[in-house]
Amino acid sequence: MFSGVFKKMISIHDDPVRYILDFDDDLLFLNQLIGKNFKIHKTGYCCLSCQENIEIFANGFCKKCFFESPMSGDWVMKPELSKAHLNIQDRDLEYEKKIQLQDHIVYLSKTSGVKVGVTRSNNKTTRWIDQGAIEAIELIEVPNRYLAGIAEVKLKNVFSDKTNWRKMLTNDIEDLNIINNREDALNILGSEFKEYFKTNSKVFKFNYYRKNQINSVKSASLKKTDTIEGRLIGIKGQYLIFEDSTVFNVRSNEGYKVDITIN
Ligand SMILES: [Zn+2]
Structure with a gap:
Protein backbone atom coordinates (compact mmCIF):
# COMPACT_ATOMS: atom_id res chain seq x y z
CA MET A 1 0.00 0.00 0.00
CA PHE A 2 1.16 3.52 -0.80
CA SER A 3 0.12 6.57 1.19
CA GLY A 4 0.43 10.15 0.09
CA VAL A 5 -1.23 13.36 -1.00
CA PHE A 6 -2.39 13.77 -4.59
CA LYS A 7 -0.46 16.36 -6.56
CA LYS A 8 -0.73 16.49 -10.32
CA MET A 9 1.13 13.70 -12.06
CA ILE A 10 4.67 14.39 -13.26
CA SER A 11 4.95 13.67 -16.98
CA ILE A 12 7.87 12.86 -19.25
CA HIS A 13 7.60 13.51 -22.97
CA ASP A 14 8.48 10.08 -24.25
CA ASP A 15 6.69 7.80 -26.73
CA PRO A 16 4.34 7.07 -25.12
CA VAL A 17 4.19 9.82 -22.46
CA ARG A 18 5.35 8.48 -19.10
CA TYR A 19 3.64 9.40 -15.83
CA ILE A 20 4.89 9.47 -12.27
CA LEU A 21 2.90 9.98 -9.10
CA ASP A 22 5.01 11.71 -6.45
CA PHE A 23 3.97 10.46 -3.00
CA ASP A 24 5.92 11.54 0.05
CA ASP A 25 8.01 8.39 0.44
CA ASP A 26 7.44 6.75 -2.95
CA LEU A 27 7.50 7.51 -6.65
CA LEU A 28 4.92 5.46 -8.53
CA PHE A 29 5.89 4.85 -12.16
CA LEU A 30 2.36 4.57 -13.42
CA ASN A 31 2.91 3.24 -16.96
CA GLN A 32 4.27 0.05 -15.43
CA LEU A 33 1.04 -0.31 -13.48
CA ILE A 34 -1.34 -0.17 -16.44
CA GLY A 35 -3.32 -3.40 -16.38
CA LYS A 36 -3.31 -3.58 -12.57
CA ASN A 37 -6.23 -3.12 -10.22
CA PHE A 38 -6.20 0.18 -8.33
CA LYS A 39 -8.00 1.02 -5.13
CA ILE A 40 -7.83 4.67 -4.08
CA HIS A 41 -9.13 5.39 -0.58
CA LYS A 42 -9.47 8.87 0.88
CA THR A 43 -7.98 9.26 4.36
CA GLY A 44 -7.99 13.05 4.76
CA TYR A 45 -6.77 16.32 3.31
CA CYS A 46 -3.53 18.25 3.04
CA CYS A 47 -4.00 21.75 1.60
CA LEU A 48 -1.23 22.40 -0.94
CA ASN A 53 -5.98 18.68 7.24
CA ILE A 54 -8.90 20.89 6.19
CA GLU A 55 -11.44 20.03 3.52
CA ILE A 56 -10.24 20.92 0.03
CA PHE A 57 -12.27 23.75 -1.52
CA ALA A 58 -10.75 23.93 -5.02
CA ASN A 59 -7.47 23.43 -6.93
CA GLY A 60 -5.87 21.61 -3.99
CA PHE A 61 -6.46 24.50 -1.59
CA CYS A 62 -8.62 24.84 1.51
CA LYS A 63 -11.18 27.63 1.29
CA LYS A 64 -9.01 30.18 3.11
CA CYS A 65 -5.95 29.53 0.94
CA PHE A 66 -8.01 29.46 -2.25
CA PHE A 67 -9.09 33.02 -1.57
CA GLU A 68 -5.81 34.22 -0.05
CA SER A 69 -2.86 32.35 -1.58
CA PRO A 70 -1.00 34.21 -4.36
CA MET A 71 -0.94 30.88 -6.22
CA SER A 72 -4.68 31.08 -6.89
CA GLY A 73 -5.20 34.70 -7.89
CA ASP A 74 -7.67 35.44 -10.71
CA TRP A 75 -4.77 36.08 -13.13
CA VAL A 76 -3.83 32.37 -12.99
CA MET A 77 -6.93 31.39 -14.96
CA LYS A 78 -7.33 34.77 -16.68
CA PRO A 79 -3.83 35.86 -17.77
CA GLU A 80 -5.19 39.15 -19.15
CA LEU A 81 -5.81 40.27 -15.53
CA SER A 82 -2.06 40.11 -14.77
CA LYS A 83 -0.72 43.38 -13.30
CA ALA A 84 2.83 42.66 -12.10
CA HIS A 85 4.23 44.39 -15.21
CA LEU A 86 2.61 47.60 -13.89
CA ASN A 87 4.06 46.96 -10.42
CA ILE A 88 0.52 46.50 -9.12
CA GLN A 89 -0.10 43.83 -6.48
CA ASP A 90 -2.95 41.35 -6.52
CA ARG A 91 -2.08 39.23 -3.47
CA ASP A 92 1.74 39.09 -3.25
CA LEU A 93 3.68 41.26 -5.68
CA GLU A 94 7.00 39.43 -5.29
CA TYR A 95 5.43 36.08 -6.17
CA GLU A 96 3.39 37.60 -9.00
CA LYS A 97 6.49 39.24 -10.49
CA LYS A 98 8.37 35.96 -10.35
CA ILE A 99 5.67 34.06 -12.24
CA GLN A 100 4.19 36.73 -14.52
CA LEU A 101 7.35 38.52 -15.64
CA GLN A 102 8.86 35.68 -17.61
CA ASP A 103 8.54 34.49 -21.19
CA HIS A 104 5.11 33.09 -22.05
CA ILE A 105 3.86 31.28 -25.12
CA VAL A 106 0.47 31.49 -26.77
CA TYR A 107 -0.19 28.21 -28.55
CA LEU A 108 -2.74 26.11 -30.38
CA SER A 109 -3.18 22.53 -29.25
CA LYS A 110 -5.34 19.69 -30.51
CA THR A 111 -7.12 17.81 -27.74
CA SER A 112 -10.31 16.92 -29.63
CA GLY A 113 -10.81 20.18 -31.49
CA VAL A 114 -8.15 22.87 -31.69
CA LYS A 115 -7.90 25.21 -28.69
CA VAL A 116 -5.87 28.26 -27.78
CA GLY A 117 -3.92 28.58 -24.54
CA VAL A 118 -1.20 30.37 -22.61
CA THR A 119 1.74 28.89 -20.72
CA ARG A 120 5.15 29.83 -19.38
CA SER A 121 7.73 29.03 -22.05
CA ASN A 122 9.65 26.65 -19.81
CA ASN A 123 6.48 24.75 -18.95
CA LYS A 124 4.99 24.23 -22.42
CA THR A 125 5.48 20.48 -22.83
CA THR A 126 4.05 19.78 -19.39
CA ARG A 127 1.10 22.04 -20.10
CA TRP A 128 0.26 20.25 -23.35
CA ILE A 129 0.53 16.80 -21.79
CA ASP A 130 -1.61 17.91 -18.82
CA GLN A 131 -4.47 18.77 -21.17
CA GLY A 132 -4.12 15.54 -23.19
CA ALA A 133 -3.05 17.27 -26.41
CA ILE A 134 -1.95 15.04 -29.29
CA GLU A 135 -0.47 18.00 -31.21
CA ALA A 136 0.61 21.52 -30.33
CA ILE A 137 2.16 24.45 -32.14
CA GLU A 138 3.54 27.75 -30.87
CA LEU A 139 2.16 31.07 -32.13
CA ILE A 140 3.96 33.84 -30.26
CA GLU A 141 6.42 34.23 -27.40
CA VAL A 142 6.03 37.35 -25.27
CA PRO A 143 7.97 38.68 -22.26
CA ASN A 144 5.13 38.55 -19.71
CA ARG A 145 1.84 36.89 -18.85
CA TYR A 146 -0.28 39.99 -19.48
CA LEU A 147 0.64 40.23 -23.18
CA ALA A 148 -0.04 36.52 -23.62
CA GLY A 149 -3.45 37.01 -22.02
CA ILE A 150 -4.34 39.89 -24.33
CA ALA A 151 -3.37 37.80 -27.37
CA GLU A 152 -5.42 34.87 -26.08
CA VAL A 153 -8.49 37.06 -25.62
CA LYS A 154 -8.18 38.13 -29.27
CA LEU A 155 -7.99 34.50 -30.42
CA LYS A 156 -10.89 33.34 -28.24
CA ASN A 157 -13.30 34.91 -30.72
CA VAL A 158 -12.36 32.14 -33.16
CA PHE A 159 -10.76 29.34 -31.13
CA SER A 160 -12.08 27.66 -28.00
CA ASP A 161 -9.95 27.95 -24.87
CA LYS A 162 -11.48 24.83 -23.29
CA THR A 163 -10.66 21.16 -23.61
CA ASN A 164 -13.63 18.89 -24.25
CA TRP A 165 -12.37 16.25 -21.82
CA ARG A 166 -14.98 13.65 -22.73
CA LYS A 167 -13.94 13.75 -26.38
CA MET A 168 -10.27 13.92 -25.43
CA LEU A 169 -10.60 10.75 -23.33
CA THR A 170 -12.62 8.77 -25.87
CA ASN A 171 -10.20 9.80 -28.65
CA ASP A 172 -13.02 11.53 -30.54
CA ILE A 173 -10.64 13.81 -32.47
CA GLU A 174 -11.65 16.23 -35.22
CA ASP A 175 -9.78 16.01 -38.51
CA LEU A 176 -8.17 19.47 -38.45
CA ASN A 177 -4.82 20.68 -39.73
CA ILE A 178 -3.14 22.61 -36.94
CA ILE A 179 -0.66 24.23 -39.37
CA ASN A 180 -3.54 25.83 -41.30
CA ASN A 181 -5.05 26.94 -37.99
CA ARG A 182 -1.73 28.55 -37.09
CA GLU A 183 -1.84 30.71 -40.22
CA ASP A 184 -5.39 31.84 -39.36
CA ALA A 185 -4.37 32.61 -35.78
CA LEU A 186 -1.34 34.70 -36.79
CA ASN A 187 -3.56 36.69 -39.13
CA ILE A 188 -5.93 37.42 -36.27
CA LEU A 189 -3.06 38.51 -34.01
CA GLY A 190 -1.91 40.84 -36.77
CA SER A 191 0.62 43.66 -36.67
CA GLU A 192 0.08 44.31 -32.95
CA PHE A 193 1.90 41.06 -32.16
CA LYS A 194 4.07 40.67 -35.24
CA GLU A 195 7.35 41.24 -33.39
CA TYR A 196 6.53 38.23 -31.17
CA PHE A 197 5.66 35.71 -33.91
CA LYS A 198 7.48 32.39 -33.54
CA THR A 199 9.17 31.52 -36.80
CA ASN A 200 9.41 27.88 -35.79
CA SER A 201 6.25 26.08 -36.95
CA LYS A 202 7.25 22.71 -35.52
CA VAL A 203 4.28 20.53 -34.57
CA PHE A 204 4.90 18.87 -31.20
CA LYS A 205 3.28 15.42 -31.02
CA PHE A 206 2.19 13.34 -28.05
CA ASN A 207 1.21 9.71 -27.81
CA TYR A 208 -0.54 8.21 -24.78
CA TYR A 209 -0.54 4.51 -24.07
CA ARG A 210 -3.75 2.65 -23.45
CA LYS A 211 -4.71 -0.99 -23.42
CA ASN A 212 -8.32 -0.65 -24.57
CA GLN A 213 -10.51 2.01 -26.06
CA ILE A 214 -13.47 3.41 -24.12
CA ASN A 215 -16.54 4.86 -25.84
CA SER A 216 -18.02 6.81 -22.95
CA VAL A 217 -16.72 8.20 -19.68
CA LYS A 218 -18.04 8.54 -16.16
CA SER A 219 -16.13 10.87 -13.89
CA ALA A 220 -15.21 9.91 -10.31
CA SER A 221 -13.87 12.27 -7.65
CA LEU A 222 -12.90 12.06 -3.99
CA LYS A 223 -15.19 14.98 -3.20
CA LYS A 224 -18.17 12.73 -3.89
CA THR A 225 -16.89 9.31 -2.85
CA ASP A 226 -14.30 7.90 -0.43
CA THR A 227 -13.18 4.92 -2.51
CA ILE A 228 -12.51 4.54 -6.23
CA GLU A 229 -11.56 1.14 -7.59
CA GLY A 230 -10.91 -0.33 -11.00
CA ARG A 231 -8.47 -1.82 -13.47
CA LEU A 232 -6.21 0.88 -14.93
CA ILE A 233 -6.19 0.71 -18.74
CA GLY A 234 -4.56 4.02 -19.65
CA ILE A 235 -3.48 7.53 -18.70
CA LYS A 236 -4.05 10.68 -20.74
CA GLY A 237 -3.81 14.32 -19.75
CA GLN A 238 -4.13 14.24 -15.98
CA TYR A 239 -6.66 11.40 -16.10
CA LEU A 240 -6.40 7.82 -14.93
CA ILE A 241 -8.68 5.73 -17.17
CA PHE A 242 -10.25 2.56 -15.80
CA GLU A 243 -11.65 -0.48 -17.60
CA ASP A 244 -15.29 0.24 -16.66
CA SER A 245 -15.07 3.74 -18.28
CA THR A 246 -14.53 5.49 -14.96
CA VAL A 247 -12.07 8.37 -15.33
CA PHE A 248 -10.28 10.08 -12.46
CA ASN A 249 -8.71 13.53 -12.85
CA VAL A 250 -5.67 13.53 -10.57
CA ARG A 251 -5.26 17.28 -10.87
CA SER A 252 -8.76 18.10 -9.71
CA ASN A 253 -8.18 15.80 -6.70
CA GLU A 254 -5.02 17.55 -5.56
CA GLY A 255 -4.74 17.95 -1.80
CA TYR A 256 -6.60 14.73 -0.99
CA LYS A 257 -4.72 12.35 1.28
CA VAL A 258 -5.11 8.75 0.14
CA ASP A 259 -4.02 5.16 0.45
CA ILE A 260 -3.55 3.36 -2.85
CA THR A 261 -3.59 -0.41 -3.06
CA ILE A 262 -2.40 -2.00 -6.30
CA ASN A 263 -2.76 -5.66 -7.20
ZN1 LIG B 1 -4.86 25.96 3.22
Whole structure:
Protein backbone atom coordinates (compact mmCIF):
# COMPACT_ATOMS: atom_id res chain seq x y z
CA MET A 1 0.00 0.00 0.00
CA PHE A 2 1.16 3.52 -0.80
CA SER A 3 0.12 6.57 1.19
CA GLY A 4 0.43 10.15 0.09
CA VAL A 5 -1.23 13.36 -1.00
CA PHE A 6 -2.39 13.77 -4.59
CA LYS A 7 -0.46 16.36 -6.56
CA LYS A 8 -0.73 16.49 -10.32
CA MET A 9 1.13 13.70 -12.06
CA ILE A 10 4.67 14.39 -13.26
CA SER A 11 4.95 13.67 -16.98
CA ILE A 12 7.87 12.86 -19.25
CA HIS A 13 7.60 13.51 -22.97
CA ASP A 14 8.48 10.08 -24.25
CA ASP A 15 6.69 7.80 -26.73
CA PRO A 16 4.34 7.07 -25.12
CA VAL A 17 4.19 9.82 -22.46
CA ARG A 18 5.35 8.48 -19.10
CA TYR A 19 3.64 9.40 -15.83
CA ILE A 20 4.89 9.47 -12.27
CA LEU A 21 2.90 9.98 -9.10
CA ASP A 22 5.01 11.71 -6.45
CA PHE A 23 3.97 10.46 -3.00
CA ASP A 24 5.92 11.54 0.05
CA ASP A 25 8.01 8.39 0.44
CA ASP A 26 7.44 6.75 -2.95
CA LEU A 27 7.50 7.51 -6.65
CA LEU A 28 4.92 5.46 -8.53
CA PHE A 29 5.89 4.85 -12.16
CA LEU A 30 2.36 4.57 -13.42
CA ASN A 31 2.91 3.24 -16.96
CA GLN A 32 4.27 0.05 -15.43
CA LEU A 33 1.04 -0.31 -13.48
CA ILE A 34 -1.34 -0.17 -16.44
CA GLY A 35 -3.32 -3.40 -16.38
CA LYS A 36 -3.31 -3.58 -12.57
CA ASN A 37 -6.23 -3.12 -10.22
CA PHE A 38 -6.20 0.18 -8.33
CA LYS A 39 -8.00 1.02 -5.13
CA ILE A 40 -7.83 4.67 -4.08
CA HIS A 41 -9.13 5.39 -0.58
CA LYS A 42 -9.47 8.87 0.88
CA THR A 43 -7.98 9.26 4.36
CA GLY A 44 -7.99 13.05 4.76
CA TYR A 45 -6.77 16.32 3.31
CA CYS A 46 -3.53 18.25 3.04
CA CYS A 47 -4.00 21.75 1.60
CA LEU A 48 -1.23 22.40 -0.94
CA SER A 49 -0.61 25.82 0.59
CA CYS A 50 -1.04 25.59 4.41
CA GLN A 51 -0.63 21.77 4.65
CA GLU A 52 -3.53 21.59 7.11
CA ASN A 53 -5.98 18.68 7.24
CA ILE A 54 -8.90 20.89 6.19
CA GLU A 55 -11.44 20.03 3.52
CA ILE A 56 -10.24 20.92 0.03
CA PHE A 57 -12.27 23.75 -1.52
CA ALA A 58 -10.75 23.93 -5.02
CA ASN A 59 -7.47 23.43 -6.93
CA GLY A 60 -5.87 21.61 -3.99
CA PHE A 61 -6.46 24.50 -1.59
CA CYS A 62 -8.62 24.84 1.51
CA LYS A 63 -11.18 27.63 1.29
CA LYS A 64 -9.01 30.18 3.11
CA CYS A 65 -5.95 29.53 0.94
CA PHE A 66 -8.01 29.46 -2.25
CA PHE A 67 -9.09 33.02 -1.57
CA GLU A 68 -5.81 34.22 -0.05
CA SER A 69 -2.86 32.35 -1.58
CA PRO A 70 -1.00 34.21 -4.36
CA MET A 71 -0.94 30.88 -6.22
CA SER A 72 -4.68 31.08 -6.89
CA GLY A 73 -5.20 34.70 -7.89
CA ASP A 74 -7.67 35.44 -10.71
CA TRP A 75 -4.77 36.08 -13.13
CA VAL A 76 -3.83 32.37 -12.99
CA MET A 77 -6.93 31.39 -14.96
CA LYS A 78 -7.33 34.77 -16.68
CA PRO A 79 -3.83 35.86 -17.77
CA GLU A 80 -5.19 39.15 -19.15
CA LEU A 81 -5.81 40.27 -15.53
CA SER A 82 -2.06 40.11 -14.77
CA LYS A 83 -0.72 43.38 -13.30
CA ALA A 84 2.83 42.66 -12.10
CA HIS A 85 4.23 44.39 -15.21
CA LEU A 86 2.61 47.60 -13.89
CA ASN A 87 4.06 46.96 -10.42
CA ILE A 88 0.52 46.50 -9.12
CA GLN A 89 -0.10 43.83 -6.48
CA ASP A 90 -2.95 41.35 -6.52
CA ARG A 91 -2.08 39.23 -3.47
CA ASP A 92 1.74 39.09 -3.25
CA LEU A 93 3.68 41.26 -5.68
CA GLU A 94 7.00 39.43 -5.29
CA TYR A 95 5.43 36.08 -6.17
CA GLU A 96 3.39 37.60 -9.00
CA LYS A 97 6.49 39.24 -10.49
CA LYS A 98 8.37 35.96 -10.35
CA ILE A 99 5.67 34.06 -12.24
CA GLN A 100 4.19 36.73 -14.52
CA LEU A 101 7.35 38.52 -15.64
CA GLN A 102 8.86 35.68 -17.61
CA ASP A 103 8.54 34.49 -21.19
CA HIS A 104 5.11 33.09 -22.05
CA ILE A 105 3.86 31.28 -25.12
CA VAL A 106 0.47 31.49 -26.77
CA TYR A 107 -0.19 28.21 -28.55
CA LEU A 108 -2.74 26.11 -30.38
CA SER A 109 -3.18 22.53 -29.25
CA LYS A 110 -5.34 19.69 -30.51
CA THR A 111 -7.12 17.81 -27.74
CA SER A 112 -10.31 16.92 -29.63
CA GLY A 113 -10.81 20.18 -31.49
CA VAL A 114 -8.15 22.87 -31.69
CA LYS A 115 -7.90 25.21 -28.69
CA VAL A 116 -5.87 28.26 -27.78
CA GLY A 117 -3.92 28.58 -24.54
CA VAL A 118 -1.20 30.37 -22.61
CA THR A 119 1.74 28.89 -20.72
CA ARG A 120 5.15 29.83 -19.38
CA SER A 121 7.73 29.03 -22.05
CA ASN A 122 9.65 26.65 -19.81
CA ASN A 123 6.48 24.75 -18.95
CA LYS A 124 4.99 24.23 -22.42
CA THR A 125 5.48 20.48 -22.83
CA THR A 126 4.05 19.78 -19.39
CA ARG A 127 1.10 22.04 -20.10
CA TRP A 128 0.26 20.25 -23.35
CA ILE A 129 0.53 16.80 -21.79
CA ASP A 130 -1.61 17.91 -18.82
CA GLN A 131 -4.47 18.77 -21.17
CA GLY A 132 -4.12 15.54 -23.19
CA ALA A 133 -3.05 17.27 -26.41
CA ILE A 134 -1.95 15.04 -29.29
CA GLU A 135 -0.47 18.00 -31.21
CA ALA A 136 0.61 21.52 -30.33
CA ILE A 137 2.16 24.45 -32.14
CA GLU A 138 3.54 27.75 -30.87
CA LEU A 139 2.16 31.07 -32.13
CA ILE A 140 3.96 33.84 -30.26
CA GLU A 141 6.42 34.23 -27.40
CA VAL A 142 6.03 37.35 -25.27
CA PRO A 143 7.97 38.68 -22.26
CA ASN A 144 5.13 38.55 -19.71
CA ARG A 145 1.84 36.89 -18.85
CA TYR A 146 -0.28 39.99 -19.48
CA LEU A 147 0.64 40.23 -23.18
CA ALA A 148 -0.04 36.52 -23.62
CA GLY A 149 -3.45 37.01 -22.02
CA ILE A 150 -4.34 39.89 -24.33
CA ALA A 151 -3.37 37.80 -27.37
CA GLU A 152 -5.42 34.87 -26.08
CA VAL A 153 -8.49 37.06 -25.62
CA LYS A 154 -8.18 38.13 -29.27
CA LEU A 155 -7.99 34.50 -30.42
CA LYS A 156 -10.89 33.34 -28.24
CA ASN A 157 -13.30 34.91 -30.72
CA VAL A 158 -12.36 32.14 -33.16
CA PHE A 159 -10.76 29.34 -31.13
CA SER A 160 -12.08 27.66 -28.00
CA ASP A 161 -9.95 27.95 -24.87
CA LYS A 162 -11.48 24.83 -23.29
CA THR A 163 -10.66 21.16 -23.61
CA ASN A 164 -13.63 18.89 -24.25
CA TRP A 165 -12.37 16.25 -21.82
CA ARG A 166 -14.98 13.65 -22.73
CA LYS A 167 -13.94 13.75 -26.38
CA MET A 168 -10.27 13.92 -25.43
CA LEU A 169 -10.60 10.75 -23.33
CA THR A 170 -12.62 8.77 -25.87
CA ASN A 171 -10.20 9.80 -28.65
CA ASP A 172 -13.02 11.53 -30.54
CA ILE A 173 -10.64 13.81 -32.47
CA GLU A 174 -11.65 16.23 -35.22
CA ASP A 175 -9.78 16.01 -38.51
CA LEU A 176 -8.17 19.47 -38.45
CA ASN A 177 -4.82 20.68 -39.73
CA ILE A 178 -3.14 22.61 -36.94
CA ILE A 179 -0.66 24.23 -39.37
CA ASN A 180 -3.54 25.83 -41.30
CA ASN A 181 -5.05 26.94 -37.99
CA ARG A 182 -1.73 28.55 -37.09
CA GLU A 183 -1.84 30.71 -40.22
CA ASP A 184 -5.39 31.84 -39.36
CA ALA A 185 -4.37 32.61 -35.78
CA LEU A 186 -1.34 34.70 -36.79
CA ASN A 187 -3.56 36.69 -39.13
CA ILE A 188 -5.93 37.42 -36.27
CA LEU A 189 -3.06 38.51 -34.01
CA GLY A 190 -1.91 40.84 -36.77
CA SER A 191 0.62 43.66 -36.67
CA GLU A 192 0.08 44.31 -32.95
CA PHE A 193 1.90 41.06 -32.16
CA LYS A 194 4.07 40.67 -35.24
CA GLU A 195 7.35 41.24 -33.39
CA TYR A 196 6.53 38.23 -31.17
CA PHE A 197 5.66 35.71 -33.91
CA LYS A 198 7.48 32.39 -33.54
CA THR A 199 9.17 31.52 -36.80
CA ASN A 200 9.41 27.88 -35.79
CA SER A 201 6.25 26.08 -36.95
CA LYS A 202 7.25 22.71 -35.52
CA VAL A 203 4.28 20.53 -34.57
CA PHE A 204 4.90 18.87 -31.20
CA LYS A 205 3.28 15.42 -31.02
CA PHE A 206 2.19 13.34 -28.05
CA ASN A 207 1.21 9.71 -27.81
CA TYR A 208 -0.54 8.21 -24.78
CA TYR A 209 -0.54 4.51 -24.07
CA ARG A 210 -3.75 2.65 -23.45
CA LYS A 211 -4.71 -0.99 -23.42
CA ASN A 212 -8.32 -0.65 -24.57
CA GLN A 213 -10.51 2.01 -26.06
CA ILE A 214 -13.47 3.41 -24.12
CA ASN A 215 -16.54 4.86 -25.84
CA SER A 216 -18.02 6.81 -22.95
CA VAL A 217 -16.72 8.20 -19.68
CA LYS A 218 -18.04 8.54 -16.16
CA SER A 219 -16.13 10.87 -13.89
CA ALA A 220 -15.21 9.91 -10.31
CA SER A 221 -13.87 12.27 -7.65
CA LEU A 222 -12.90 12.06 -3.99
CA LYS A 223 -15.19 14.98 -3.20
CA LYS A 224 -18.17 12.73 -3.89
CA THR A 225 -16.89 9.31 -2.85
CA ASP A 226 -14.30 7.90 -0.43
CA THR A 227 -13.18 4.92 -2.51
CA ILE A 228 -12.51 4.54 -6.23
CA GLU A 229 -11.56 1.14 -7.59
CA GLY A 230 -10.91 -0.33 -11.00
CA ARG A 231 -8.47 -1.82 -13.47
CA LEU A 232 -6.21 0.88 -14.93
CA ILE A 233 -6.19 0.71 -18.74
CA GLY A 234 -4.56 4.02 -19.65
CA ILE A 235 -3.48 7.53 -18.70
CA LYS A 236 -4.05 10.68 -20.74
CA GLY A 237 -3.81 14.32 -19.75
CA GLN A 238 -4.13 14.24 -15.98
CA TYR A 239 -6.66 11.40 -16.10
CA LEU A 240 -6.40 7.82 -14.93
CA ILE A 241 -8.68 5.73 -17.17
CA PHE A 242 -10.25 2.56 -15.80
CA GLU A 243 -11.65 -0.48 -17.60
CA ASP A 244 -15.29 0.24 -16.66
CA SER A 245 -15.07 3.74 -18.28
CA THR A 246 -14.53 5.49 -14.96
CA VAL A 247 -12.07 8.37 -15.33
CA PHE A 248 -10.28 10.08 -12.46
CA ASN A 249 -8.71 13.53 -12.85
CA VAL A 250 -5.67 13.53 -10.57
CA ARG A 251 -5.26 17.28 -10.87
CA SER A 252 -8.76 18.10 -9.71
CA ASN A 253 -8.18 15.80 -6.70
CA GLU A 254 -5.02 17.55 -5.56
CA GLY A 255 -4.74 17.95 -1.80
CA TYR A 256 -6.60 14.73 -0.99
CA LYS A 257 -4.72 12.35 1.28
CA VAL A 258 -5.11 8.75 0.14
CA ASP A 259 -4.02 5.16 0.45
CA ILE A 260 -3.55 3.36 -2.85
CA THR A 261 -3.59 -0.41 -3.06
CA ILE A 262 -2.40 -2.00 -6.30
CA ASN A 263 -2.76 -5.66 -7.20
ZN1 LIG B 1 -4.86 25.96 3.22
